[in-house]
Amino acid sequence: MHNAMLVASSLERAARAGVALAIFPERCLTGGDLANARTARRGAPDTVVETSDSPAFRTVRDAVAQTGVAAGVGLIERAADGRLFNSYAICLPDGQRHWQRQALSRDGRHARHGGEIAAFDTHWGTRIGVLIGRDNDLAENARTLALMDAHLLIAPHLTPSPHPRDDGWLPRVLAARALENGFYVAFCDSADSENPSRIANAATIVDPSGQPIGIERDDMQGLLAADVEPSRVAASAGRQRLAARRPELSGRAASLPAAREPQRAAARGSVPLSFAVVARTRIGR
Known part of the structure; x- marks a missing residue:
């Protein structure tokens, strides 16, 4: 209680x-x-x-x-x-x-996988979807909500402490999800008063262009707030790109494991791959 x-x-x-x-x-x-x-x-x-x-x-x-x-x-x-x-x-x-319910349970021994990922309408005119914890790790989960025309992805999280993700890894990933799918993202994590980096990364709100927009006013006592504008979702570059997608090219990715060629090189004989990126200004026109 x-x-x-x-x-x-x-x-x-x-x-x-x-x-x-x-x-x-x-x-x-x-x-x-x-x-x-x-x-x-x-x-x-x-x-x-x-x-x-x-x-x-x-x-x-x-x-x-x-x-x-x-x-x-x-x-x-x-x-x-x-x-x-x-x-x-x-x-x-x-x-x-x-x-x-969380689609991908962290520990299948103690909790079951949940049902389907879904979006729902609200009286505000905003369509909302929820991805819990590690459900946000997979890009196709966020894409599924975008294809359901979600305007806002709510991404609640609970990061164990200490944990490598204390460096703000997930908020950065969710900013990319917002940009590529053209929706708002509201991320919130548990805060640890003894861990300054954890407090700094405990919450973020991102707009459909992938930019943080949440503001924290003195009178809100720790609340991070922003407005969701469905018109910005419709006009976003992410939604325009979704309209140009070709499902037949990527449909297999949702149902088949990644295909890999057999390992040919022995571990002892492998060497790091050195590579370079050539700037366009160095190439003849």
């Missing part, structure tokens, strides 16, 4: 700042990891959230209704049949809820 109360408090600040949708990190309600959740007793507070019937989720749902600010929250979900999922829910003020 503690994390749910923190979410509710953040929604109150977001309402005062005029924010319509607040995004929180992966597993922000439950914390912990899937291995521990597997052995926890059914309904253990702050360990497993049982979809919309749990006290923690009801706290968030009530805060959304009271503040009028929609919320995206992550949790470890125990399904009715006992299976565990790494899930994310978007709660809207009108009572609607959109539920997404």
Whole structure:
């Protein structure tokens, strides 16, 4: 319940700042990891959230209704049949809820792979898709949402600490996803107060040109905010390139493993490949 109360408090600040949708990190309600959740007793507070019937989720749902600010929250979900999922829910003020389960579970021993990647419409006129954690590692997942005409990709994450990705690797990748697909990206990660680099890379908002646009005002107390304009999505270079794509050239990539030729050179006999890039000004015209 503690994390749910923190979410509710953040929604109150977001309402005062005029924010319509607040995004929180992966597993922000439950914390912990899937291995521990597997052995926890059914309904253990702050360990497993049982979809919309749990006290923690009801706290968030009530805060959304009271503040009028929609919320995206992550949790470890125990399904009715006992299976565990790494899930994310978007709660809207009108009572609607959109539920997404992580497509690629980090640990298949403890959590199942989720369902299909999907986008949904909202009353703001913005079409939204969610990719949880490592689902953002694969470029085709973001491309799938773009082909569904998503205007905004919500990318909640939970980076273990310490971890090599503390250097801001994923925010840079997501900026490329925004550029090549022509949509907005909202990324949020857990912050570690003892790790300055982690705090600096905990959140970012990117526009359809791949440029960071989120602003943090003094009166917002740590909230990073931006506006989504669907017209900019339609006019983006990424969407124009999508219109020119030829699916028949890349369709096999989604269903076949990468083909590789047999290894011919022995490891002891291989040498590094040295190469150079020749500038155009050095080539005769």
